[in-house]
Amino acid sequence: MDLILDGVCKSYPQSRGSLAILDDINFSIHTGQFVALLGSSGSGKSTVMRLVAGLEFPSNGRITFDGLPVGGPGSDRGMVFQKYSLYPWLTAAQNVAFGMELQGLPRLEVRERTAYFLEVVGLRDAGGRLPRELSGGMQQRIAIARALAAQPKLLLLDEPFGALDLQIRESMQEFLYQLWQQTGLSVLLITHDIDEALLLAQQIHVLAPRPGRIVRSLMVDFDHGDMMALRLSTPFLERRQELANGLRQLDGTLT
Amino acid sequence: MTSLGTFSGRGRRHLLVHPWSLGLLGILLVFGLWATISSLGVVDQLFLPSPAAVFLAGQEQLAQGQLVADLVASIRRVFGGFALSALVAIPLGIAMGANTTLCRLLEPLLGILRYMPAPAFIPLLIIYFGVDELPKILLIFIGTLFFNTLMIMDAVKFVPSELIETALTLGGKRADLLTRVIAPYIIPQALDAFRVNMAAAWNLVIVAELVAAEDGLGKRISLAQRFLRTDQIFLGLIVIGIIGLLIDLGFRMLMRRRCSWAQ
Ligand SMILES: Nc1ncnc2c1ncn2[C@@H]1O[C@H](COP(=O)(O)OP(=O)(O)OP(=O)(O)O)[C@@H](O)[C@H]1O
Ligand SMILES: [Mg+2]
Numbered sequence: 001m002d003l004i005l006d007g008v009c010k011s012y013p014q015s016r017g018s019l020a021i022l023d024d025i026n027f028s029i030h031t032g033q034f035v036a037l038l039g040s041s042g043s044g045k046s047t048v049m050r051l052v053a054g055l056e057f058p059s060n061g062r063i064t065f066d067g068l069p070v071g072g073p074g075s076d077r078g079m080v081f082q083k084y085s086l087y088p089w090l091t092a093a094q095n096v097a098f099g100m101e102l103q104g105l106p107r108l109e110v111r112e113r114t115a116y117f118l119e120v121v122g123l124r125d126a127g128g129r130l131p132r133e134l135s136g137g138m139q140q141r142i143a144i145a146r147a148l149a150a151q152p153k154l155l156l157l158d159e160p161f162g163a164l165d166l167q168i169r170e171s172m173q174e175f176l177y178q179l180w181q182q183t184g185l186s187v188l189l190i191t192h193d194i195d196e197a198l199l200l201a202q203q204i205h206v207l208a209p210r211p212g213r214i215v216r217s218l219m220v221d222f223d224h225g226d227m228m229a230l231r232l233s234t235p236f237l238e239r240r241q242e243l244a245n246g247l248r249q250l251d252g253t254l255t
Numbered sequence: 256m257t258s259l260g261t262f263s264g265r266g267r268r269h270l271l272v273h274p275w276s277l278g279l280l281g282i283l284l285v286f287g288l289w290a291t292i293s294s295l296g297v298v299d300q301l302f303l304p305s306p307a308a309v310f311l312a313g314q315e316q317l318a319q320g321q322l323v324a325d326l327v328a329s330i331r332r333v334f335g336g337f338a339l340s341a342l343v344a345i346p347l348g349i350a351m352g353a354n355t356t357l358c359r360l361l362e363p364l365l366g367i368l369r370y371m372p373a374p375a376f377i378p379l380l381i382i383y384f385g386v387d388e389l390p391k392i393l394l395i396f397i398g399t400l401f402f403n404t405l406m407i408m409d410a411v412k413f414v415p416s417e418l419i420e421t422a423l424t425l426g427g428k429r430a431d432l433l434t435r436v437i438a439p440y441i442i443p444q445a446l447d448a449f450r451v452n453m454a455a456a457w458n459l460v461i462v463a464e465l466v467a468a469e470d471g472l473g474k475r476i477s478l479a480q481r482f483l484r485t486d487q488i489f490l491g492l493i494v495i496g497i498i499g500l501l502i503d504l505g506f507r508m509l510m511r512r513r514c515s516w517a518q
Contacts, residue, residue: 079421087418
């Protein structure tokens with residue numbers, strides 16, 4: 001077992017009482033597993049991720065990672081934010097090197113690994129460019145390379161492709177899937193995109209809003225050999241339809 | 256630069272649209288107006304000296320070495336006071352921006368101090384420190400410290416939280432945040448704050464020298480008043496303006512060179 005969330009609740013104090021954001025969240029991620037958290041906007045997905053990253057703490061319940069309670073942020077849990085978060089004054093390569101330098105790796109190793117991870121995300125030639133000179137898709141790939149280069153055991157992705165247009169999003173999804181297969185990382189992907197969750201994850205937890213809670217968990221085992229074909233295959237589309245109906249009902253009961 | 260693209264086919268339009276040449280045109284227009292009025296002789300020479308008279312006054316002061324000596328004296332005061340102010344404002348502003356308690360403690364105080372006009376401190380400074388260099392440098396220090404500090408504090412407050420949190424999830428410690436995220440992020444805004452507040456520093460040094468000084472551009476102006484030498488007053492004003500412009504341009508150039516990412 002790698003990551004375990006056990007009865008996790010989160011609420012924020014308000015003028016009167018408190019506002020419950022997450023209610024009794026339970027799930028776990030094994031080593032090498034790819035898990036997706038699927039939910040509509042405002043259902044508390046980012047909050048789950050911030051708790052796992054150690055940027056915030058649960059009001060109730062426990063989060064353990066490798067048997068130890070999560071006590072704060074650390075490089076064992078790499079994170080890619082929803083918004084672009086490259087350091088605008090650093091070049092793409094310097095951004096990738098950032099975490100390794102913070103960890104005090106020898107300069108030579110930093111240089112080699114930077115080149116390697118730029119290669120992994122297919123941006124070897126863009127290393128010298130500033131973030132503002134990169135497209136949105138390239139920026140997110142650099143952000144992923146930066147997270148990977150810091151050698152996390154678990155990669156946390158908060159709607160990493162949400163701001164990209166459809167075509168780039170699809171190619172980024174294929175890229176992420178291949179990356180996961182190559183590296184054998186554990187991944188927690190947050191998304192409101194049913195296709196994305198079904199295409200990439202082995203397990204999906206559906207989050208219902210107000211307060212955020214897991215209403216459904218399902219295992220997925222499609223043949224990912226040809227992702228383009230998978231997107232259009234009947235079993236995939238049926239599964240997608242069924243999930244979409246479920247989500248619509250969730251929203252329906254609330255409005 | 257890119258805004259010129261649409262006119263690139265027509266050379267004269269091109270020149271006219273260039274931001275610098277338009278600015279120069281504005282200056283030349285006023286200069287021309289001045290030259291015309293004074294050559295028509297409708298205003299007494301005593302009130303409005305001709306450009307030639309001002310130029311002559313400049314030549315005279317240059318030859319005597321007075322202009323350079325005044326310049327050096329004023330510039331030394333401005334830079335001394337301003338450097339002191341920046342030296343305190345940078346750490347204080349960063350600390351206030353990063354620490355809510357400190358900010359709540361000091362922001363109202365600085366807010367009040369900021370509204371006290373610095374020249375009103377001159378009598379106090381003279382009583383405390385006499386008429387040497389120290390009170391003038393302290394005046395510039397007081398007059399720019401609060402603005403510099405509050406502007407740097409604001410820049411720190413608006414460092415995007417993602418940038419901070421990314422560093423933490425990459426294995427950064429608290430100390431890393433300061434040197435590797437906050438400091439580089441605020442440099443352009445700090446430079447801009449300094450550029451703006453430098454203008455205040457120049458105002459203050461002249462005021463201080465008008466009140467009590469042995470040398471400096473302000474002193475020269477107040478002496479010129481005593482002898483009704485309006486040509487020398489004009490000269491002083493023009494020199495002060497030009498120096499200010501040069502400092503402004505210097506800051507802008509530094510910014511373009513060092514912070515191209517923020518442009
Ligand atoms: N610091 C906070 N104080 C009070 N409420 C908060 C705070 N942070 C988040 N919330 C609330 O918690 C809820 C869930 O927020 P969260 O960002 O986790 O949603 P999300 O599922 O990631 O949404 P999106 O898809 O729009 O990113 C929202 O209603 C939000 O307003
Ligand atoms: Mg979110």
